[in-house]
Amino acid sequence: MTYFVYSDVHLTHSTSDKNLNSLISFYNYIKEEGVTAINLGDYFDYWRCNNFDVLSHCSEALAMRPIHEILLTGNHDIINTSGVPTWAKGKFRFIHGHELDVAINMEYMTLENYIAIANKLCMSGNTIGSLASVLWSFRTYAGLIYKITHEKSWDENDIQRIEDCINLHLTNYLPTDIDMSDRSYLIFGHTHRQFKCECGANPGAFPDYLTIDDNDQVKLERW
Numbered sequence: 001m002t003y004f005v006y007s008d009v010h011l012t013h014s015t016s017d018k019n020l021n022s023l024i025s026f027y028n029y030i031k032e033e034g035v036t037a038i039n040l041g042d043y044f045d046y047w048r049c050n051n052f053d054v055l056s057h058c059s060e061a062l063a064m065r066p067i068h069e070i071l072l073t074g075n076h077d078i079i080n081t082s083g084v085p086t087w088a089k090g091k092f093r094f095i096h097g098h099e100l101d102v103a104i105n106m107e108y109m110t111l112e113n114y115i116a117i118a119n120k121l122c123m124s125g126n127t128i129g130s131l132a133s134v135l136w137s138f139r140t141y142a143g144l145i146y147k148i149t150h151e152k153s154w155d156e157n158d159i160q161r162i163e164d165c166i167n168l169h170l171t172n173y174l175p176t177d178i179d180m181s182d183r184s185y186l187i188f189g190h191t192h193r194q195f196k197c198e199c200g201a202n203p204g205a206f207p208d209y210l211t212i213d214d215n216d217q218v219k220l221e222r223w
């Protein structure tokens with residue numbers, strides 16, 4: 001079976017018509033081809049947005065979502081209860097990727113703490129005041145909250161460390177809650193940079209995506 005894997009659409013209350021139309025045309029193609037889509041999360045960007053405003057603004061594109069789609073949750077849509085944290089098929093393991101980011105680049109915090117903060121940010125509405133209350137409730141983590149809420153929460157060096165970790169087969173040693181046997185192949189998003197090596201790949205941020213064909217061949221693409 002062929003899979004179309006995409007990630008990090010980051011739909012907000014102000015996503016442009018151009019980007020929404022691009023997503024709709026992608027969905028139409030997926031339906032015509034009859035393939036299964038895998039959405040690696042950060043489909044929505046609920047951080048500092050009213051969640052209903054995001055959904056209502058993007059409702060036309062949401063209605064076009066492929067019927068055969070696996071939806072994972074990312075750190076920006078972690079309260080999305082319809083998503084799953086991980087998925088697996090054959091040798092492929094699918095995660096959003098913030099798990100790796102926390103394990104590799106945020107040694108000062110647990111994944112549990114990170115998820116708690118991400119959840120708070122997903123529920124912070126549109127106002128700065130809400131964000132301030134989030135910061136206050138987690139004031140002991142003020143420095144790292146700045147890091148994870150800042151626009152450039154990771155730089156190219158952080159992304160490189162994640163890619164190096166996968167390239168060196170080191171993911172087995174990380175507390176990511178994902179079963180990585182020797183022959184498994186990790187598909188992750190989150191970094192917004194396309195990447196492919198012998199044991200893992202990243203589709204990048206949509207309109208970048210990747211395909212997995214019947215022979216398990218992974219190909220990086222752009223819509």
Ligand SMILES: [Mn+2]
Pocket residue numbers: 042074075076096098189190191
């Ligand atoms: Mn992410």
